[in-house]
Amino acid sequence: KKSSLSTLFKFMFRNEQLPSDITGGFNPIKLQKTQPDAIKRLEIDEVAMMLDTVQNGTGLTDKEKGYWLKTRLRDKAILVLFVTYGLRLSELRELNISSFNFSRGVFVIYRKRGKEVQMPINDACEKVILDYIENERAKNDELDNENEDALFLSLQKKRMTTRSIRDLVKKYTSIAMGTSRSHGYSPHKLRATAATSMIETGFSIYDVQNLLDHDNVTTTQLYSAHRKNSKREIVKNFDWLDEDSVLGVKRND
Numbered sequence: 001k002k003s004s005l006s007t008l009f010k011f012m013f014r015n016e017q018l019p020s021d022i023t024g025g026f027n028p029i030k031l032q033k034t035q036p037d038a039i040k041r042l043e044i045d046e047v048a049m050m051l052d053t054v055q056n057g058t059g060l061t062d063k064e065k066g067y068w069l070k071t072r073l074r075d076k077a078i079l080v081l082f083v084t085y086g087l088r089l090s091e092l093r094e095l096n097i098s099s100f101n102f103s104r105g106v107f108v109i110y111r112k113r114g115k116e117v118q119m120p121i122n123d124a125c126e127k128v129i130l131d132y133i134e135n136e137r138a139k140n141d142e143l144d145n146e147n148e149d150a151l152f153l154s155l156q157k158k159r160m161t162t163r164s165i166r167d168l169v170k171k172y173t174s175i176a177m178g179t180s181r182s183h184g185y186s187p188h189k190l191r192a193t194a195a196t197s198m199i200e201t202g203f204s205i206y207d208v209q210n211l212l213d214h215d216n217v218t219t220t221q222l223y224s225a226h227r228k229n230s231k232r233e234i235v236k237n238f239d240w241l242d243e244d245s246v247l248g249v250k251r252n253d
Contacts, residue, residue: 002029040185041192042176047083050176054079059175067155073132074152075168080128082169082187085119086194086212088112089162089187095151097133102126111213 006023013021042050053059054076057068068075081087081095091109100107105126106118121129129151138157140148150159166186174184191212198208208214 002026039192039196040189041196042083042173042185042189044197046173046176047193047197050079050172051076053172053175064171070155071136073128073136075172077125077128077132078152078165078168079172079190080125082190083194083197084122084125086191086198087187088191089165092187093152093160093162093165096149097151098149099151100129102130117213 006026009018009023010021012018054068054072057065057072060068078092081092087109091111094110095107099109100121102121105121107121109117109119111117133151137151138153143150143153143157147153147158152160152165154160154164169187169190170184171181172184173189174181177184195208195212198211199205
């Protein structure tokens with residue numbers, strides 16, 4: 001609004017409709033900046049609790065345990081992929097059996113605008129995916145042509161919907177945070193969890209930007225800003241006069 005008024009008054013001054021340029025007396029408008037703490041994500045101990053729940057069924061209701069017994073390997077693979085790679089919901093849902101080349105240690109995902117990207121697969125993700133495929137996923141002769149290549153299947157033997165994946169994530173994250181199912185986190189919050197965890201582990205924002213496919217590094221910097229006391233940690237671990245430090249410089253008195 002201020003910009004529109006300033007442009008109008010400057011135009012009127014140049015057009016000699018006003019005796020002076022009154023925009024010089026406008027006070028600057030300070031906009032509230034987004035606080036880093038506004039980024040919602042799971043803490044490290046909450047991720048551990050979430051994975052413990054999907055592994056052992058702790059915290060689930062009796063009804064939920066009935067479904068869990070049939071889908072626990074699938075659910076574990078989904079959660080591990082989310083927190084490891086920060087995948088978007090659509091990227092995870094569209095994964096196929098043929099997306100994975102385990103002999104080469106890679107898998108393919110489709111980013112926004114249909115861009116095909118090859119990702120390396122680590123040992124933990126390979127283990128949970130193969131465990132699901134070999135021991136829980138329906139066999140191909142039980143599936144129709146449309147779903148025989150889909151990686152993550154519902155109990156109806158069809159590719160999971162975005163809603164069912166979202167509900168799954170909300171269920172397990174709500175248990176990890178000790179809140180109601182309706183207040184559980186979305187898959188996008190697991191993407192934020194992956195990003196902040198990588199940065200806190202020591203990866204650069206440019207590495208994280210590349211992995212998460214952010215168009216602009218400023219998006220990734222929001223997760224970097226979430227890191228608390230980073231300046232304090234840096235100077236604490238960069239003490240030139242600490243004799244026990246690798247960087248320590250022993251002072252001669």
